């Protein structure tokens with residue numbers, strides 16, 4: 403496995419994507435950095451970092467075995483791989499907040515940015531960017547963020563945590579390649595944050611409503627049980643879970 407270590411870069415996802423344009427990359431080629439100048443989050447957000455404290459890395463994977471309609475299974479694989487690694491390191495009360503944030507003790511400790519390369523209507527490759535808060539201990543103005551160290555009081559070897567996540571990625575991608583969709587979705591839903599709990603959501607118009615998360619559809623929409631026993635499916639732009 404090739405691991406490219408950079409002291410600083412704009413974004414490990416951007417770096418790996420550009421590298422893939424000029425080089426034929428093997429599966430699980432990794433770019434990891436101590437500092438990002440233009441770290442990117444989901445839906446066009448910025449991913450901030452304190453240099454050296456946290457894990458920021460991206461993984462290349464050829465995924466032409468994943469049908470475009472099943473693209474959410476890549477998110478499922480990644481979420482499960484991170485969640486399992488955190489359990490191995492003894493991080494308590496971890497949950498997957500749909501679609502792929504990882505929380506511990508109700509606080510976000512990890513964010514994921516998956517960028518699929520689609521050609522002629524089919525997914526060819528994916529770049530999986532993972533930002534895991536490891537040894538950072540203060541989160542000014544971010545009351546919903548935390549880190550492994552803040553939760554357990556222990557200092558972690560970032561590389562060991564990264565290698566554990568990559569090992570799990572290999573195992574879960576193998577399950578996906580063998581089309582174990584039910585196993586993967588069941589495991590994902592078993593770890594879903596606020597599943598079957600009364601939760602407040604905000605819709606795209608800003609109105610609040612109450613519902614119960616029941617699961618996810620194959621296309622990755624969140625299934626929420628609403629009043630009158632109706633289950634409605636939402637995509638990322640259509641609702642926000644308030645917690």
Ligand code: BTN
Pocket residue numbers: 412413414415416438440441442443444445447449457458459460503512513514515531532533534
């Ligand atoms: C999010 O929760 O919004 C996703 C954050 C993803 C951050 C990681 S850090 C490594 C990789 N490079 C990036 O620019 N983003 C991802």
